Amino acid sequence: MASSCSSVNSKKKHTANAVVTDKNTLVLHEATCGDLVFDWSYQFLTREAVTEFAAARLPADFAERKAELLNGRYMNISEGREVSHVLSRSRNSVLRDTGSAGGALGGADNSKFARTVLKLRSGNWLGATGKPITDVVNIGVGGSDLGPLMTSFALREFASDIQQHELHTHFVSSMDGGQLYAVLPICDPETTLFIIASKSFGTSDTFANVETVKCWVQEHFSALSPEVASEWQKAWLEHHIIGVSANVQKMTDYGIPPAHQLVFEESVGGRFSMWSSIGLAIATTCGVQVFQRLLAGAAEMDAHFDTAPVTENIPMLMALLGVYNREERGINNIAILPYDGRFRHLPSYLQQLDMESNGKQYTATGEAICAPTAPIVWGGFGPNGQHAFFQHLHQGYDQFTADFVCVLHRAAPKFSASVAFALDQQQKLSVANCLAHRRLMAFGEQSETPTEHYPGKHPTSLFALKELTPESFGAMIAAYEHKIFVQGLIWSLNSFDQPGVEQGKKVAITALKRMHGESDEQFDASTDAIIRMI
Structure with missing residues (x-):
């Protein structure tokens, strides 16, 4: 088998460049982009070592490939299409067109996407019986669920105060109907709108949920009157459904009116699609302006990725350090440990982003690879993890690396001064715990008593957001996307398919x-x- 494998990962070892994990000789290493700080000091590598590793592992045509990605021209060769998700937050943004995925530039409030959101959030979208829509249920799975769910949860406190109509957003993804079981009893069929979010508009998980919803709706409308009963499906499709997909024909065949279809390009991969019309649930939760700010933050990271030198470039550092830990240190997993409750869904999102993109044993051209590629991605909410799996991290046998995430300051303008102060103190407590556990994982604590001995020497990185804003959140997520792209190039993978x-x-x-x-x-x-x- 070995003879048939690609030698793409057969590179000279660079472990000798690692720095001893001594807290007294630690050198501060940070890279910044706006309010986002990436601290890689606890990776225990010098800037020179990273520069040397980059020269050894980045492909010769890296600059050209990066330019192609940023301009929407990078080819997903197995599926025969370009990769254009970066354009979703720039010139092809859903906030700039008039309904198509790549229309003429215009004001944000004039786009079909924005008009849809404003109509829902203002209370002007009426159901089949004339009542305003009060609940929106996003039915999707994978990239049509994880990104919108994560971001809506993280940024919902930024929802505009000028909204006069109360609108609740829910997310349903599980094919077993468990989430529907919880959501349907708290919703009214007459005031609930469903977003069917599916790139192909044929995902079995999604449509299993849709069929159950149809039973629920039909049962209700059929009980209203004979006239409504005979026209329930038409009324439902015209007043209670929005389709979000790259497949216009399937949405039309399903019966969704063109006015209720939001389209994104086939070249936008599902797990990279939250910046496109798949982000509708984010905008219904937080508002168009917040969604616009999210895109702006991601675009700022795109520019940073394009121009910053390697040892100051956040996505490049993330990628190179990840490859180093996988290849040189033999660490097969990375824990995502956010120390802010608003990032509760970040580990699940990054798990899909990384493992579905680069969890492969073959190159982009189909050759077998005999060396490890993407790591196992796992994790959980840090403060809860301290009372669950941190025991293993501190004193267990296995090696791991981790990304810690924290927010340094928290504003609470919706609360009184005393409550805002109390919330700020809790934020400081969370940051203190984040820094303490990260430091203990790095340096350990030496003792001859086994229960008091902490081995340490676990390389970790820290994302410190000076304050959580839609911009800083968008920048962080875009950084992770670019990390995946760079690692895919290093390992000669196609990061944009998932056979x-x-x-x-x-x-x-x-x-x-x-x-x-x-x-x-x-x-x-x-x-x-x-x-x-x-």
Whole structure:
């Protein structure tokens, strides 16, 4: 097998350049972009070592490939299309067009996306029985769920105070209906609008939820009157559904009126799509202006990635340090540890972004790779993790690396001065714990008593946001996107496809047919036994 593998990762080791993990000789290493500070001091590498590693591992045509990405011309060769998600927050933004994915520039309030959001948030979008929409349910999965969910949760406190109509946004993704089970009882079919968010507009997980929603809606409308009962589906599609997809034909075939279709380009990958019309749920939660600021922050990171030198370039440093830890130190996992409750969904989002993009054993041209590529990404809310898995991190056997995330200052303008002060003190407590645990993981604590001995020597990085704003959040997420791109180039991967999940879907379809008695295909003793139980 080894002879058939690509030697793309067979590089000279550079471990000798690592600095001893001695707190007395630690050198401060930071890179900044706006209000975002990336501290990589605890990676225990010199700037010279990183520069040397970059020269050894970056492909010769890196500058050209980076320019292609930033200009929407980088090719996803396996799917035969360009990669254009970066343009979603710049010249092809949904806030700049008049309905298509790449229309003429115009005012933000004139775009179809913005008009839709403003109509919902003002209370002017009426349901089939004339009542204003009060609840929006985003039905999607993967990139159509994780990005909007994470960002809506993180930035909802920035929602405009001028909104006079109360609007609640909910998220449903699980194919088992568990989330619908919780959401439907608190919603009214007459005042609930559903966003069907699916790039292909055919994802089985998503439409399993949609079909259950249709049963719920039909049952309600059919009980109102004979006239409404006979026209319930037309009324539902015209007043209670918005489609967000790259597939216009499928939305039209489903019966969604063109006025309720928000389209994004096929060249925008699902897990990179929160900047496009897939971000509708973010805007309904937070408002158009907040969404606009989010895009601006991401665009600022794009410019930083384009021009900053390697040892001051946040995405480049993230990528190179990640490759170094994977290849030179042999660390196979990275923990995402946010110390701010608003970032609760960040680990799940980054897990998809990284592992679905670069979790591969073959190059972009289909050659087998014999060396490790992307790490396992995991993590959790830091303050809760201290009471759960940090014991293993501090005194367990396994090596790991981690990204800590904290917010240094917190404004609380919606509260009284005394409550705002109390919240600020809690923020300081969180930051203190973040810094303390990060430091202990790095330097450890030496003792001959096993229970008091902390090995340390775990390389970590820190994202410190001076204050959480839509701009700083957008910049941080864009930095992670560019990190994935750089690592994909280093490992000769195509970071923009995901064929690994397709085979499982095919087997699932066959198994479902067997459960319904539409197939007699045999699998294995265990699978067949469970199917018989069903």
